[in-house]
Structure formats: structure tokens, C-alpha cells
Amino acid sequence: MTYTESNKQFRGMIPTDKARRGLPFVTMGAAFAWLAVLVYASSNSIVTLLVDIGRANPVAGRNAITFCNLLFLGSLISVLPMVAIFHRDWTREKLRRLSRHDWGILTVSAFLSSAVTPGLFFYALEHTTVTNVVLIGRIEPPLFLLATWLFLNEELNPWAMWAGLIALIGAVLMIGMRGNGALFRFGAGELATIAATLSFIASTIVTRVGLRGVPLGIFSIYRTVLGAVLYFLVAMYLFGPAHFQDLFAPVVLKWIWVYAIVVIVIGQFSWNLGLKYARSGDVSLATSFSPLAAILFAMLLVGEDPGPGLIPGGVIILIGIAVGQLGRHRNRQTRRRASNQAMEHESKLNFKGA
Numbered sequence: 001m002t003y004t005e006s007n008k009q010f011r012g013m014i015p016t017d018k019a020r021r022g023l024p025f026v027t028m029g030a031a032f033a034w035l036a037v038l039v040y041a042s043s044n045s046i047v048t049l050l051v052d053i054g055r056a057n058p059v060a061g062r063n064a065i066t067f068c069n070l071l072f073l074g075s076l077i078s079v080l081p082m083v084a085i086f087h088r089d090w091t092r093e094k095l096r097r098l099s100r101h102d103w104g105i106l107t108v109s110a111f112l113s114s115a116v117t118p119g120l121f122f123y124a125l126e127h128t129t130v131t132n133v134v135l136i137g138r139i140e141p142p143l144f145l146l147a148t149w150l151f152l153n154e155e156l157n158p159w160a161m162w163a164g165l166i167a168l169i170g171a172v173l174m175i176g177m178r179g180n181g182a183l184f185r186f187g188a189g190e191l192a193t194i195a196a197t198l199s200f201i202a203s204t205i206v207t208r209v210g211l212r213g214v215p216l217g218i219f220s221i222y223r224t225v226l227g228a229v230l231y232f233l234v235a236m237y238l239f240g241p242a243h244f245q246d247l248f249a250p251v252v253l254k255w256i257w258v259y260a261i262v263v264i265v266i267g268q269f270s271w272n273l274g275l276k277y278a279r280s281g282d283v284s285l286a287t288s289f290s291p292l293a294a295i296l297f298a299m300l301l302v303g304e305d306p307g308p309g310l311i312p313g314g315v316i317i318l319i320g321i322a323v324g325q326l327g328r329h330r331n332r333q334t335r336r337r338a339s340n341q342a343m344e345h346e347s348k349l350n351f352k353g354a
Helices: 003-008 017-021 023-056 067-089 092-096 100-127 130-151 158-176 188-210 216-239 250-277 280-288 290-301 310-349
Strands: none
Touching: 023 067, 023 100, 023 130, 023 250, 023 280, 023 290, 067 100, 067 216, 067 250, 100 130, 100 188, 100 216, 130 158, 130 188, 130 290, 158 310, 250 280, 280 290, 280 310, 290 310
């Protein structure tokens, strides 16, 4: 395969040559990637802040802005920008191509990724701090790499593994330096965070195994809508019909748009533009700073104190980020050398003589 032929496979997923010509496109993409990462890093704090606002403005003595109301109504609102972006994927021709196996995997993925995982994360935020949720969530990168190695037979990237483990050590240090046995004190919120992380990994594995041929638009919209419905039914079964009685209370409808516009609309819009125009290295660098950004937002928005371990733990997390970036740089150099050697070999084979 020639260089030109291989590039054709990526059209539609990366910027066109016209977009690549000017530095402003790349700069704009990197800026949107950073904006998206900052928005998503602030999401847990925004949710907690909105719940606190609901607690201060009760409806008949109840907090109407509950985690369940935010999750369910926010999921429904998130469908609107998805339909605007992906409506072209919902054609009869594309829907007919999906088999029963595809729909079954879609349903399992929707239940895990759009009902179980966010439900557990919201439950965790209800029972522990945003900082704890962020720090304990650092178990995800190394566990995800191990899962893809075990279940998908993907190559285990040692640089990425070391980066994840180093960042995890930094998170453990931040928790441990709080004292009072914080490192060994696991309550409902901490356990829910671990369960949510495992559910997220499982949903990702299921998706990557069974949905490689499913259009992104069908996957995204179906997963969100069905996940919201399943979450609603499970919550109704567990907590009773009165659980969503304040779903359309004025205070909920007033503040849900903060969550919807900031986290859903701006977050998704910025992320899509970042993926379209930014270089992969810019995107990976931005996402690497997500945990530190989330901790800073927790300090600024909800007044959480990460404790004396913020600086030493943060430094270790930064070292993990540096290791990950170094590994990506080494991998790019290795692939570039291999590509150059292949092209040299091909040119020699194609040489016809004088």
C-alpha cells in the first residue's frame, strides 16, 4: 500500500489537506480540545454545585435538583445536539445493515455506559467528595490497558502502563497524606467509584468488540436514549414512583440548562472540533491534565480541600503525564523510522535500472 492509498482510509476522521495548511486550524483545534477537557473536568463539581443550590431552594421541603433528576433530564437534553450532529446516520439503509447481534450489543452497551456507569458515578458524588472520585478514578488507565490486553489481545504499551501507575501513585499519596486513615477508609462513595470505573471499562470492551461496524451516530443516540430509559425504570423500581416527582420543578428547569449548555453542548461541541482539527498529540496532552484540572475545579467551585498531598501528589501525577508523552513521542519516532525503511525498501524493489 502506498502512502497516498493509506491516507485515504483516514478521510473524514482527520483534517483535510486544506485544513492542515494553516496553523490557525491546528491552533484552533488544540484550543477546543483543551476547552473540552476543562469543561468535562469541571462536570463533577458543577453537578455537586447544582445539587447544593437545590438543597438551598427546597420544593415542599425536598431537594428537587437531585443527582437522579440531573442525570435523567441531562441525558434527554443531550440527545438534541446528537441528533443535530448525527442525524445522517439514521437512514433505513444503515439501520437494515445492523444484525440482531449488533442490537443486542448496543443494548448491553447502553445499559452499562449510559445507565450503570453514570448512575454509579452520581451515587459516588452523593456520598463522597469530588476529589475522592477523581483520585480513585486513577485506577482506570492501567486497568483499561490490562483489560484490552487480556480480552482484546491488544499490545500492552509499557510507557502508557508506567504513566498510569505513576499517576495512580500520586493519587494514593494525595489521599494518604490527609491522615486519619483516609487511605484505608472506603465508604459507599469510594466503592461506587470503583464499581463505576469497572463498569466503564466493561462497557468500552463490549463496545470495541461488538460494535466496530455500527455507525457512530446510531451508537451514540441509541445508547443515550435507551440508557436514560433503563436508568429511569431501574430508579423507579428501586426508589418508587415518587423519586422523579420534582423532575420538572421550576428550580430544576432553571438550573438544568447550566449543566446542559456548559457540560453537554459546549463540551461535546468543543470535543468534536478538537478531534477534527487538533493533532493527536495535542488531544492526548490535554486529556492527560484532566484529573488535575478536576481537582482544581473542586477547590474553586465547591471549596474542597485536597489536603497537604496536593503538591507532592500533583508533582507525581505530572511525572506520569511526562512519561506518557515521552512514550507517545518514542512510538511516533519508531513508526516513522519503520515507514521510512519500508519506503526505501519499496523504492529499491521498484527500481528498473537504466
